[in-house]
Amino acid sequence: METKTQTIVIGAGPAGLTAAYELAQKTAHSVSVFEASPDIGGIAKTVRHNGNRIDIGGHRFFSKNDSIMQWWNNVMPLQGAPSIDDILLHNNKELVSGGPDPEKTDRVMLLRRRVSRIYYLKKFFDYPVSLKPETLRNMGFSKTMKAGFGYLRACLCKRKENSLEDFYINRFGKPLYKMFFENYTEKVWGVHPSKLGADWGSQRVKGLSLTAIVKDIVTKPFKKRSVDQKEVETSLIEQFIYPKYGPGHLWETVADDVRKKGGEVYTACPVKKINVQGRKVVSVVVEDENGQREAPCDYLLSSMPLKDLIAALSGIDIDGEVKEIAANLPYRDFITVGLLLDKLLIKNKTKLKTWNGLIPDTWIYVQEPDVKVGRLQVFNNWSPYMVNDFKDKVWIGMEYFCNEGDDLWNMQDEAFIAFAVDELAKIGIIDKKDVRDAVRIKVKKAYPSYFGTYYQLDKVTGFLNGIDNLYCIGRNGQHRYNNMDHSMLTAIEAVKHITGESNDKSAIWQVNTEQEYHERKSK
Structure with a gap:
């Protein structure tokens, strides 16, 4: 019998499972996935609690890369004509005309309406901030004038972008930055924007600015709205696809598909040691309920945090500076509180039709400076199947950003x-007597941070790239705050290199560093 190439994948999140799924299609490859936690999906898992489901952080399934959109469709099809005008409102369950009926199948994507707003001064503002009359009324004449002149000044006097603060001020002006970005950014990262790298803005909100928002307002009436929104800045998209039971539903399905094709996916099975000989990984030591065992490999794809990866390497000399940089890489940890409510005090005053007058938002960014909560998710609006009694109850997620070991x-x-x-x-969103159930969930290393030793990361990546059969993929695997589709693309590029479809290993690290890469490559 022909000996198969043994590939080990560390982590069962989007990057790890994408790599496993791609490799499982290759008959010459045998793939094993080792996940440290008991869950599938990484930060994109779906948590179940008393019949309700929680999406950790909120995951919109949207990409400007055709191959990723097709990849998702292959796993969970969205059929029919995917136009907003073709969506039917059926008991608040948005179905696509001509597509599979979610009542009859679990393996299906829903087409969702994206509404994200800012809650500030106990009023709603569009996110990104729009120039609608309502926005100007909520801001008041004085703040509106300051914002206008501040933006003009920013257009005429560009700052050198040494920090995230510079990045935002250049695109929105100082008054709008102070109102809508400064406090919230510090709440999320625990560091003032002046201490954060401009890299974060370059990755997450590349094309977003006041100019982009005005252009979108002017051109929107002339555009045909559809699921294909490549020309739209990601923060301005109006719709996205979403698995019936949340993101974890899709990744659990992917894991099942990997197993069906002969691959192995182990949970609660952390990698404790990575054995290296010369310039190659030869095996990993994993731990499960029966103790530790060694698994040999020809290739290793790692989505584990870089600081943990460096600490796990054995049999190779690691420069002391590389060890120190990796050990001190900063992360932001995450807490979600799920609340089941009879109702919200805030009402739907928009023109969008919703069930029982519920607000239409998927996300709400809480900008109130006197509370620590950063965002709210309304799970009824992500998918009604996330809520056991979606007609009579509201199921929300409160998101907090913290550091492991701090007071929160x-x-x-x-x-x-x-x-x-x-x-x-306190901020007028709920009445405490309407709370019917609650749960708290903590997630370590949810967000790689862009300060401290991050600016010496190239020394760590340079060392790791010297190990020929090691591939770093995904958000934590590259210490890069990627969206889900970008994490998947790092995995796809790694698999191409392993299978000989590409001879450029550096392409794995180029995902989401060049705007041209993910916005135009598919054209």
């Missing part, structure tokens, strides 16, 4: 939930 992280669950409920009541 160390607070007991019951005390934290009471704290969170008090915050929402």
Whole structure:
């Protein structure tokens, strides 16, 4: 019998499972995935609680890369004509005309309407900030004038972009930055925007600016709206696809497909040591309920945090500076509180039709400076199948950003939930007596941060690239705050290199560094 190439993948998140799925199609390859946690999906997992489901962080399935959109469709089809005008409102369950009926199948994507707004001064503002009359009324004459002149000044006097603060001021002007970006960014990262690299803005909001928003307003009436929104800045898209039971539903399906094709996916099975001989990884040591065992490999794809990867390497000399840089790479940790409510106090005053007058938002960015909550998700609006009783109950997620070991992280669950409920009541979003159920979920290393030793990351990546059969993929695998589609693309590029379809290993690290790469490559 022909000996198969043994490939090990560390991590069962989007990057790891994409790599495993691609390799499982190749008859000459045998693939094993080792996931440290008991869950599938990484940060894109779906958490179940008393019949309701939580999406950790909110995952819109949208990409400007055709291959990724097709990849998702191959796993969970969205059929029919995907136009907003073709969506039928059926008991608040948005179905696509001509597509599969979610009532009859689980393996299906829904077409969702994206509404994200900012909650500031106990009023709603569009996100990104629009120039609608409502926005100007909510800001008031004085703030509107300051914002206008501030933007003009920013257009005439560009700052050198040494920080994220410079990045935002150049695109929106200082008054708008102060109102809508400064406090929120510090709430998310725990660091003032002046201390964060402009790299973050370059990756996450590349084409977003006040100019882009004005252009979108002017040209929108002349555009045909469809699921294909390549020409639209990602922050301005109006719709996206979404798995019936949340993002974890798709990644659990991918894991099942990998197993069906002969691959192995192990959970609660962390990699404890990576053995290197010469310039190659030869095996990994994993730990499960039966103890530790060694698994040999010809290739290793890693989506584990870089600081943990460096610490796990054995049999290779690692420069002390590389060790120190990796050990001190900064991360931001994450807490979600799921709340089941009879109702929200805030009402739908938009023109968008919703079930029982519920607000239409998927996300709400909380800009109020006197609370620590950063964002709210309304799971009824992501998918009604996320909520056990979507007609009579509202299921929301409160998102907090923290550091492992700080006061928020160390607070007991019951005390934290009471704290969170008090915050929402304080800013007028809920009445505490309407809370029917609650759960708290903590996630370590949710967001790689762009400060500290991040600026010496090239020394770590240079060292790792010297290990011939090691491939770093995904958000934590590259310490890069990628969207889900970009994490998947790093995996796809790695598989191409392993199978000989590409001879450029550097392409793995180029994903989401060149705007041309992911916005135009598919054309």
